[in-house]
Amino acid sequence: MKKLCLFAILAITFSCKNNKETSEKEALNHTSNANPNIIILYVDDLGYGDLSCYGATGVKTPNIDKLATNGVKFTDAHSATATCTPSRYAMLTGNYAFRRKAAVLKGDAPLIISTEQPTLPKMLKKAGYKTAVIGKWHLGLGDGNVDWNTTVKPGPAEIGFDYSFLLPSTGDRVPSVYMENGNILNLSQDDPIEVSYTEKIGNRPTGYENPELRRQIADDQHNKTIINGISRIGWMKGGKSAEWVDEDFPYKLTEKANNFIKNNKKQPFFLYYAFHDIHVPRLPHKNFQGKTSMGPRGDAILQVDYVVGEIVKSLEAEGIANNTMIIFTSDNGPVLNDGYEDDAVEKLGNHKPAGIYRGGKYSVYEAGTRVPTIVHWPEKVTPKVSDALMNQVDFYSSFAALTNQTPETTILDSKNYLDALLGKTDSGRQEVILEGYTLALRQGNWKYIKPSNNKGTWITEEKKIESGLTPQEQLFDLSKDPSEQNNLAEQYPDKVEELKNKLQEIEHLSK
Structure with a gap:
């Protein structure tokens, strides 16, 4: 009888051990064979020429360069608009920002994305993803009458994010506090905000x-x-207990991101990491201060590169780097002085933030939206440089295709360019709308800019950036004139009429 009992105990123990090993193997198999993890590294105000892999000489970005060397580096990829809130709106909803009249928001603005509409995180949740947003939000919170001392909603949770750790607006706007899952971190009840x-x-x-x-x-x-x-x-x-220290952003936000990666490594996850850098105020941590000759703006670019390296290290440490697609890009083009004086102009030297392109942040010219864009997915993308015309509004439909889903009919503008993202083809968009206080239509290398009575004098006078806003129609052939110096509208009236009509057709698509 004792022998039978001993045999039964051993059998149960062996069975439990086998079950545990089987479970662990199944989890590992799920990690390696399921839909890939998706990480969007979304830098703020980073220009086309701000990285060494895009020609910068005043600053070196080895971690980002490594992504580019081993991934797809795009030369003609765009944010949807030349400013932050609208670009984020378009990327997360799959619809152009002008359809919502999206503009740069105040820090106490209500949530600009309807809780009823489809979003990128909602779509990925349907495919079994855990979703998180970490960093700069700037899409509004609440319903327009926010009590910051309670759980603030609607917010990220209501549009599909399982976890959020936010700068509620952006660094140059109050409230200057961290918010985790709708609640301000470390807020004392004795000192309400x-x-x-x-x-x-x-x-x-x-x-x-x-x-x-x-x-x-x-x-x-x-x-x-x-x-x-x-x-x-x-x-x-109020809110003294909850104040952030700007210099801590690269460490605080990255710690939260790496914790999310570690805690969700056994299932597919979507991480939208929205950098504050290199937006103003530029306050790099002491570990990066003075490390470039370009002052805080150059040091902030180094800080971005450091964070990218830490995210990649975390993926490698957890054994999931090969099954993770990283998209590195920016919300709009570059700006030097944007409300604060930090020697960005004085210490620029020979560095060209926009490369050869005209304009910058706020501008409808190419530098407003043509931004560094890199797709890295080991063993799934063939390293190459791609000239495909791309736009962030297409992330929605491309990720839907990746996860075998069909976009909702209310997704008007996002198209599936997954093969181009993965470097399987150099064929991207044939036509795309770009926005910078007016609309432009790219059709191949032709670019038509809609005339505007808004002269944008604050852009040219305060920001020292060519806005591209004129009461005359503009037409450029980027194959011969990538810097948009020669307006060909009078020489090619038929092309102007064709592109103007096409732009109007896209503008007036109905929901």
């Missing part, structure tokens, strides 16, 4: 009243409540 974009509240120092307390000179717009020595857009009362 209030935010105003219309009038001063509370007794915090402001840039216009206490300029001696600022670490950087700011323009009138960025000259309100001072936090961490930087005056911001808007006024903030």
Whole structure:
């Protein structure tokens, strides 16, 4: 009888061990064979010429260069618009931002994406993905009457993100606090937060009243409540316990990203990592300060490169690098002085943030939307340089194809260019709308810019960027004139009419 009992115990133990090993093998098999993990590394205000793999000489970006060397590096890939909120809207919804009249939002703006509409994270959740957004949000929160001292919603959770760790708006706007899953981190109940974009509240120092307390000179717009020595857009009362330290962003945000990777490595995940860098205020951590000759802007680019390296290290440490697609790109083109003076102009040297292209952030010219774009997926993409015309609005339908899904009928603008993303073809879009306070239509190498009565003088005078806004129609042949110096509208009236009609046709697509 004792022998029978011993045999039964051994059999049960052996069976449990086998079951455990089988479970672990199944989990490993799922990790290696299921849909790939998808990571979008979304840098802010990074220009086409800001990386060494895109020709920069004033700064070296070895970690990003390694992605490019072993992936697909695009030469003609675009954000949907030349500013941040609209580009994020288009990427996450698959529809052009002008359809929602999306514009750069205040820090207390309501959520710009309807909780009813399809989104990229919602679609991937249907395919079994865990989803997360970490970093700069700037898509609005709440319903327009936010109580920052409670769980704020609607927000990322309501549009498909399982986990969120946010800068609620962006670095130059209040509230200057971290928000995790809808709640402000480390907020003391004894010091509740209030935010105003219309009038001063509370007794915090402001840039216009206490300029001696600022670490950087700011323009009138960025000259309100001072936090961490930087005056911001808007006024903030309370919340001392929850204030962020800008210099900690690369470490704090990356820690959260790597924790998400580690905790979800046994199932497919989607991570949207939205950098604050190299947006103003530029306050690199001391580990990067003075490491380039270009001042804080150059040092911030190094900081971006460091973060990319840390994300890749995490994937390798967890054994999932080969089954992870990384897309590295930017929300719009470059800007030097954008509200703060930090020697970006004075220390630029021979560096060309936009490369050979005209314009920059806010501009409808090429430099406004033509941004560095790299796709890295070991063993799945063949390293190459691709001239395919690409746009971030197409991530939605391309990822739908990757995960065997069909986009909803309300997705008007996103198209499937998965083969181009993976480097299987150099055939990208034939036509695409680009936006920068007016609309432009690219058709191959032809570019038509819609005339505008908005002269955009603040762009040219304050930002020192050519806006591309004129009351005359503009037409460029980018194959011969990539820097958009010669307006051919008078020489090719038939082409102008053709592209104008096509633009109007796309504009008026109905939902």
